[in-house]
Amino acid sequence: MNAASETPAAPGLSREGLARFCNYITGELGIKMSDAKLPLLQSRLQRRLRVLGLNSLEEYQKHLFDPAKGDDERVHFFNAITTNKTDFFREPKHFEYLVQTALKNLEPSQIPGAAPAPWHFRLWCAGCSSGEEPYTLTMVLSEFAGHRPGFDFWLLATDISTRVLEHAQGGIYEEERIGPVAPALRSKYLLRSKDRTRAQVRIIPELRRKIAFRRLNFMDAQYGVTEMFEVIFFRNVMIYFDKPTQEKVIHKLCRNLVPGGYLFVGHSESLAGLDLPVACLGQAIYRKPA
Template sequence: MYAAEALKMEEPGRIEPSASLSARDFGRLSRFIYDTCGIKMPDVKKTMLEARLQKRLRSLGMHSFTDYCDFLFSQEGLDRELVPMLDMVTTNKTDFFREPDHFHYLTQAVLPEWVKRHPIGTLAIWSAGCSSGEEPYTLAMVLSEFAARNPGFDFKILATDISTRVLDKAKTAIYNESQVEPVAIELKKKYLLRSKDRASGMVRIVPELRAKVNFRRLNFMDDDFGMREPLDIIFCRNVIIYFDRPTQERLLQRFHRNMKPGSYIFMGHSETLSGLDVPLVSVYPTVYRKPR
């Protein structure tokens, strides 16, 4: 039954009760989410999962999570519903210049050394788990400023996320003024365009910066990330905290395979590689390097 048909059957003024997520259906969904994208879904997340997926039930005109699970696990459901479901499940929290000491270390230590080894060249950097684009656009600003001081230096940024919803927002590069508060005023003047409707309070990243970032969807559970060449730097911050330790280790080993010797990976300040079997060396708080 679809939503339009269901509404015809409801009595005037009657509010359709929300479906509840049974322990059985939660178990089916949590196992599927873990197998599909590696995200842990312990029992304490049941209420959160139920609230987020209510939107999908309403969109599909379904009245029970059992019907939703049966549809999701069918071939038609996998084709049509997998991506929208993951969009609802994934958590997306980011800011411009989040954890600013990382950008200081990048410009003061990592980039000068890279330029010495590559007087003319293009730095390849990956924002893994880019959410709505604040991190890759922050990187584009920082790298553009460095390029202005270092002729011959160029860069390209790959930005990926599993959520098509946040990727669509990232590609538009439109933010409200409160979101860009962490950006220094001189960078705002160079890299942000204000809306013609000043009352809207919206700004947009300039086209020159947008052109430096390539967005695409990527699932960390894929065996092949589709990288055409190894990377110089990876920013994967506040992402692996959603995975269990075995999944973290497998993911970081995949990262390692896609890194050049001597390249860097920046992790979130609440994350650590301690105890993981990954051949990366700590060089700065939550910054690791692949040995040459």
């Protein structure tokens, strides 16, 4: 053992232990790790240590990597360490662009004088966290459907974290989260809790039924998604990946994007220098050649 490895990275965690955690997180989730993230890792795993009655990260690591324990702890570990920050109507210009530009360009060709063609629109919300983003999309698309006869839509929403997916499936949010939702949309699409001591709202069943939530890890070799989508939202996920991982994941996602389809990424996610199957239109919006 060399001098560096004798220095503990944290109480109860050796340098080797920390490196093992970091390699595991990067290998399994694509998330870049460094020593600087140790305090974050520690604080996020505290609850898990308490639940399991363990005293240190070293003990937790033995538990996580114990082949006799099966894969269950991996799910808890991923739930604990992923960053799930999200909001209703986050980065709102994308929703305007979707309706005002993307949907107009994607409109199926029309026989002059005939009624609008039926349109079964499909959108994949990849890295959907606790559901605020896909439910925002269902509100926006429902409004669009009100003006476009024959328009119907369906969303696939995926995430690695079972904890956020359960929350998303329930569709229940604290009232303080709905600030960005316009009052007209609130009254149409959100139900207030009957129990007035609970400051909560629930997404109406008609919108909840429009989304299929599934667990999916972007690091998997195959995603097993068979549907094709006209639009993919993949926002604020890649920020944690290194460049080669970003490139690989975008290629895999875009296999399920129709020619002429749109890809939206987070505003702070730069894809400059990557070899991509989509062209940049600006404002973190990309389009696959038709």
